[in-house]
Amino acid sequence: MNVENAIETHYRKLADSLSNEYEDLYESISNNKLRALFSTLHMRVVNLFDSMNQRLPTGDSSSHFWAEPSRELLQSIEIIEALERSLKKSEYAFYVDKYHREKITFCKSFLSKSGGSAIPPNTEKMELYYTIPIFSPQRSIVIENQKNISDLKLIGEGSYAQVFKYFDKFYLRSFALKRAKKELTSKELERFKREYEQMSGLRSPYVLEVFSYNEANKEYVMEFMNSPLDKYISKNNGKLSFQERVRLGLQIIRAFTYIHSKNILHRDISPKNILIKEYDDVVVVKIADFGLVKVVDSHLTSVNTDFKGYFNDPNLVVEGFDKYDVLHETYALTRILYFVITGKTSTDRVSSNMKFFIENGLSSDKRLRFKDIDELRQAFQNIKPS
Known part of the structure; x- marks a missing residue:
């Protein structure tokens, strides 16, 4: 399915329940309708998890989750997974937060579209994300080598490194390159690399993205900021x-x-x-x-x-x-x-x-x-x- 058409299809499915309550968590999403979809799906997940928390079983017994919220949560999960598939190889590719990925899998194991759902015994209370995004842009850029790097322009300098801007001819966009200074000690170089490793392990629209580390040159590529x-x-x-x-x-x-x-x-x-x-x-x-x-x-x-x-x-x-x-x-x-x-x-x-x-x-x-x-x-x- 065409990417824009996929977004439009799911946007229309939720047209009667669109919400901007969490839209500010997705400000980095450039497509307005996808941003609205993420906000609406986020709202649905939070509200439905909250409803489920009120119905959790005690001890070894199961408990009943009403029919209407069961259907709504299943529909939300189906839309999330359909969007993932449709946008997987596009500029709008995204991933679901690890906690919610696990909870989605768990919910699919017992939710029913008719007659309500039996919540399994000993189900733990669902965590509600009011200030943390559930959906984040996927790191779709992988820079295998730096053969397209040329015309480096120095744009910043600190105690440990210099930052350059360059235009990548393959991706047709600007990137930044952070290069460790030559006089750094081994401990300082270790910290420089640890900085890259730390940032590469963080997946948030509010943390600078880094893409590749060059061990020989002691430098790494990151997204360019204004x-x-x-x-x-x-x-x-x-x-x-x-x-x-x-x-x-x-x-x-x-x-x-x-x-x-x-x-x-x-x-x-x-x-x-x-x-x-x-x-x-x-x-x-x-x-x-x-x-x-x-x-x-x-x-x-x-x-x-x-x-x-x-x-x-x-x-x-x-x-x-x-x-x-x-x-x-x-x-x-x-x-x-x-x-x-x-x-x-x-x-x-x-x-x-x-x-x-x-x-x-x-x-x-x-x-x-x-x-x-x-x-x-x-x-x-x-x-x-x-």
């Missing part, structure tokens, strides 16, 4: 509305909701490591630079790691960077979100609408800080225009 957050805000500070700033902030929060769900702390949060992709109709945020991530049981999280990240809690200089935890991460994110809303990095003079957010998020008393990303999100969403 600008870092600081340049984007500086360029557009006079014309960004409060609602547009909130949308950017919520994308950053969704990114870190996903990152933290993988038991990862970024540790180098700054406006230079949050990148912006500008499409014709939407602006998308993506997180980059995972060279300082803290992963449980990783030998690369060193006790002697130097203090990095100019949005980090200054008390880390005394505490030691190896003591970095989620309260330090929410501190840095508070500063980032304040920058997004106000365009300012200094918090010396905070307006009344931001006072609670800043005083708690940046408090020297860690008991007052946002204890996790969800608490940070709730406080951020309560900020009103000044």
Whole structure:
């Protein structure tokens, strides 16, 4: 089936129940109707899983799931799987989150189209994804070699690497190439490669995509982004509305909701490591630079790691960077979100609408800080225009 026709077919099937409730989770999807489909299917899965949670059996007995939601969940699963097949080799190819892939398989084993369904004994409560996408774009680009790379243009440089832009003649699009500096130590090179490996293992529309690693040249290819957050805000500070700033902030929060769900702390949060992709109709945020991530049981999280990240809690200089935890991460994110809303990095003079957010998020008393990303999100969403 033609790709556009497949999207149109399923869009019409759900025409009477289309919902934009979760559409902001799929801002990176360029096709408007596919974006609406993902939002609607996400809404259906959340609502139907929630209904099923109310009917879970106790002990070894089974329980009855009503006929109408059983049929609706089966239809949703059929549409998801049909879309997967139809879009598999297209630019709209996508994958289903691992947790939901397992739950879809489980639900298919007992759901019935008539007379309701018997929920198996000892069925666990379904997890509901309110802020994490269920569907994400597939990594459809595989760069086997770099024979098409030419005319590298330096677009950025840090302590460990240089970033170049180039145009790929095969894919007819621009990519970025990150190359480690020649003077790096073996430990620094190991961290550079670990950054690539870490990012290649993350599958989220809000994390920068990486495509291939060249061991000989100590470099890797990644998607090209238009600008870092600081340049984007500086360029557009006079014309960004409060609602547009909130949308950017919520994308950053969704990114870190996903990152933290993988038991990862970024540790180098700054406006230079949050990148912006500008499409014709939407602006998308993506997180980059995972060279300082803290992963449980990783030998690369060193006790002697130097203090990095100019949005980090200054008390880390005394505490030691190896003591970095989620309260330090929410501190840095508070500063980032304040920058997004106000365009300012200094918090010396905070307006009344931001006072609670800043005083708690940046408090020297860690008991007052946002204890996790969800608490940070709730406080951020309560900020009103000044």
